[in-house]
Amino acid sequence: MDAYNDAFECESELLSMLSEAEELSVKKARIYSRLLTDAALAEDMEALALRHERRKGALDKLAGEKK
Known part of the structure; x- marks a missing residue:
C-alpha cells in the first residue's frame, strides 16, 4: 500500500x-x-496563450480527480 x-x-x-x-x-x-508590433504574430501569441490555458485547465481537472 505504501x-x-x-x-x-x-x-x-x-x-x-x-x-x-x-x-x-x-x-x-x-x-x-x-x-x-506585428498584429498577426500578436494574434498567434494570444491563440497560444489560450491553448496553454486549456491545457492548464485539463491538468487541474486531472489533479482534482486524483485528490
Missing part, C-alpha cells in the same frame, strides 16, 4: 508541476502578444 501512496503522490506532484509550467506559459504568451 508503494501505491508513493506513486499517487508522485503523479499528483507531476500534474501540479505541469500545471504551473502551463500557467507560466500563459503569462509569457500574453505578455508577448501585447508587446509584438
Whole structure:
C-alpha cells in the first residue's frame, strides 16, 4: 500500500508541476502578444496563450480527480 501512496503522490506532484509550467506559459504568451508590433504574430501569441490555458485547465481537472 505504501508503494501505491508513493506513486499517487508522485503523479499528483507531476500534474501540479505541469500545471504551473502551463500557467507560466500563459503569462509569457500574453505578455508577448501585447508587446509584438506585428498584429498577426500578436494574434498567434494570444491563440497560444489560450491553448496553454486549456491545457492548464485539463491538468487541474486531472489533479482534482486524483485528490
